[in-house]
Amino acid sequence: MRAVITVIGKDMVGILAKVSAVCAKENVNVTEVTQSILQDLFAMIMLVDLEKATVPFNELVDQMTALGEQEGLKIHVMHEDIFNSMHRI
Template sequence: MRAIITVIGKDMVGILAKVSTICAEYDVNVVEVTQSILQDLFAMIMMVDISKASIPFSELADRLTTVGQEMGLTIHTMHEDIFNSMHHV
């Protein structure tokens, strides 16, 4: 199973490191990352494999949201099933 993590906010040192460290802490494998810095704004989309995660998906999402708030960022985590449901006719 996979999930998508999006991060948006003011650019600063360590955003990618912080998010990927949390993923590693809970055995979530980062599969793909794309990021852009538009002037002083940071935007990142990260695809992760959550099939071997050591915590439930909801707890991972809550942890990332909390860290985002602490850093002044918006971090949203969406399960792959949401995408599949949205695009299934």
């Protein structure tokens, strides 16, 4: 099972490292990352593999939401099937 993690917020040092650290701690494999900085706005999309995750999907969502609140970011985790359904024409 895969998921899409999106991160939006004011650019600062360490955003990628902090999100990746949560993934590593829970054995979530980051397979693709794209990020952009537009003036002072940071935007990132990560594709992650949850096959060997040590926590249920909902707990990962809660951890990422808490990290976002702590860092002043909006972090959203969406199951790949829902992401694909939402973006299908």
